[in-house]
Amino acid sequence: MYDFDFIRPASVEDAVAALATDPEAIAFSGGQTLMPAMKQRLASPSAVVSLTGIAALKGLRDEGGRLWIGAATTHAQVAREAADSYPALASLAGRIGDPSVRARGTIGGSLANNDPSACYPAAVLGSGATVVTDRREIAADDFFEGMFTTALEEGEIVTAVIFPRPARARYEKFRQPASRFPLTAAFVAQFDDGVRVAITGASEGGVFRWTEAERALTGNFAPESLDDIAPPDAEGMISDLHGSGAYRAHLVKVMTRRAVANA
Amino acid sequence: MHKVSMTVNGRPVSGEVEGRTLLVDFLRVNLRLTGTHVGCDTSQCGACTVHMDDQPVKACSVLALDAEGADIATIEGMANADGSLSTIQQAFQDYHGLQCGFCTPGMVMAAAALLRETPRPTEAEVREYLDGNICRCTGYHNIVKAIMAASGQEVVPVAAE
Ligand SMILES: Cc1cc2nc3c(=O)[nH]c(=O)nc-3n(C[C@H](O)[C@H](O)[C@H](O)COP(=O)(O)OP(=O)(O)OC[C@H]3O[C@@H](n4cnc5c(N)ncnc54)[C@H](O)[C@@H]3O)c2cc1C
Ligand code: FES
Numbered sequence: 382m383y384d385f386d387f388i389r390p391a392s393v394e395d396a397v398a399a400l401a402t403d404p405e406a407i408a409f410s411g412g413q414t415l416m417p418a419m420k421q422r423l424a425s426p427s428a429v430v431s432l433t434g435i436a437a438l439k440g441l442r443d444e445g446g447r448l449w450i451g452a453a454t455t456h457a458q459v460a461r462e463a464a465d466s467y468p469a470l471a472s473l474a475g476r477i478g479d480p481s482v483r484a485r486g487t488i489g490g491s492l493a494n495n496d497p498s499a500c501y502p503a504a505v506l507g508s509g510a511t512v513v514t515d516r517r518e519i520a521a522d523d524f525f526e527g528m529f530t531t532a533l534e535e536g537e538i539v540t541a542v543i544f545p546r547p548a549r550a551r552y553e554k555f556r557q558p559a560s561r562f563p564l565t566a567a568f569v570a571q572f573d574d575g576v577r578v579a580i581t582g583a584s585e586g587g588v589f590r591w592t593e594a595e596r597a598l599t600g601n602f603a604p605e606s607l608d609d610i611a612p613p614d615a616e617g618m619i620s621d622l623h624g625s626g627a628y629r630a631h632l633v634k635v636m637t638r639r640a641v642a643n644a
Numbered sequence: 645m646h647k648v649s650m651t652v653n654g655r656p657v658s659g660e661v662e663g664r665t666l667l668v669d670f671l672r673v674n675l676r677l678t679g680t681h682v683g684c685d686t687s688q689c690g691a692c693t694v695h696m697d698d699q700p701v702k703a704c705s706v707l708a709l710d711a712e713g714a715d716i717a718t719i720e721g722m723a724n725a726d727g728s729l730s731t732i733q734q735a736f737q738d739y740h741g742l743q744c745g746f747c748t749p750g751m752v753m754a755a756a757a758l759l760r761e762t763p764r765p766t767e768a769e770v771r772e773y774l775d776g777n778i779c780r781c782t783g784y785h786n787i788v789k790a791i792m793a794a795s796g797q798e799v800v801p802v803a804a805e
């Protein structure tokens with residue numbers, strides 16, 4: 382790992398200013414993605430702007446019935462503190478990686494990174510949540526733009542995520558045991574005005590909504606509603622040594638079904 | 645170089661580090677606390693597990709400067725005040741929870757974090773909590789037995805999943 386300067390501002394304004402003055406500087410939250418990437422020299426920033434010292438980016442609170450989560454809130458804290466307010470989300474957070482990863486890794490880092498196999502993007506897209514940044518609010522449907530790509534601009538930082546609370550929801554993850562990421566996972570959420578289904582770990586385009594399943598489940602929220610629906614096209618699904626595209630496409634349906642059954 | 649200060653095993657410490665200095669290197673090189681091991685350096689194995697403000701973290705994946713002001717506990721701080729082994733350490737010895745011993749500091753620190761959160765875990769909870777700790781000697785059964793014993797529970801023969 383090449384050396385870099387280290388800055389740990391106490392406010393969002395100072396963090397944004399530090400990123401704006403140096404285009405080679407990067408935001409650094411839990412480091413659970415960045416540390417391994419920097420060691421492999423996949424990232425070699427001139428400066429690291431740590432977000433861990435900014436109190437305004439941490440914690441969970443109720444906001445008019447919706448759940449506000451600060452971007453630098455760890456997976457462990459969400460697992461503990463959302464257990465009552467949004468159990469499906471808490472359960473997802475409690476299954477990310479392992480206890481040490483959950484003690485450092487953050488929701489903002491996971492979303493900004495948008496790994497095609499990450500867990501949180503499924504919850505954010507599946508809940509129709511809003512991503513809040515230092516300069517605007519971005520609807521989940523507009524935030525994820527493909528593998529490792531988001532709507533974030535240069536130097537823009539995620540400050541919070543706001544989740545509407547569904548009547549019922551569930552995340553089902555088929556774990557890839559070596560990496561602990563999902564091989565494929567589904568997040569299903571039932572709202573008064575319809576059902577949302579978000580799939581991660583499957584598509585080369587990253588997290589996506591499985592709209593055929595959404596329509597069927599909005600009609601009747603039951604596993605049988607998926608009986609007559611074909612899994613998504615295997616074309617465009619991730620194919621690697623852990624599973625072929627066809628296998629992942631198959632898992633999309635299996636995981637969605639399980640999520641509905643257990644919601 | 646930057647100055648960094650933290651508490652390690654109850655003792656205030658400080659030192660000069662680079663931006664890229666890892667917490668594990670600060671512990672091993674600056675403080676000469678070499679009980680914390682580096683097994684993979686890719687965040688996979690957990691040999692470097694220490695406690696940071698009472699939570700388990702992989703010290704190879706935390707920057708020393710990000711631990712400014714933190715309360716760190718390492719394997720060197722685990723023994724009882726009189727130097728005798730702690731309950732968890734003694735259980736690892738009694739139940740042969742180690743072979744080469746390389747993963748052991750991380751295993752003991754993970755076990756201590758688990759038992760603080762869940763004083764009487766089930767066997768499944770122990771296995772799940774050790775997800776991020778790899779034992780190259782593959783002595784998992786005895787590690788699980790040791791942790792069950794350390795939690796004051798009966799140790800029954802365990803089978804792989
Ligand atoms: C062993 C292991 C297992 C894992 N298993 C899983 C798993 O099962 N599921 C899963 O989803 N993830 C998993 N992860 C990844 C983990 O969840 C990471 O915590 C997460 O992907 C990144 O969050 P972070 O806070 O660590 O971000 P960092 O590593 O600090 O940053 C990641 C990226 O986001 C940017 N960034 C960080 N915060 C912000 C912000 N607020 N605004 C804008 N940009 C920002 C950084 O510049 C960087 O590009 C695993 C990681 C490890 C090491
Ligand atoms: S050395 Fe830190 S996880 Fe392996």
Ligand code: FES
Pocket residue numbers: 741742743744745746747748778779780781782783
């Ligand atoms: S005892 Fe040898 S690695 Fe675990």
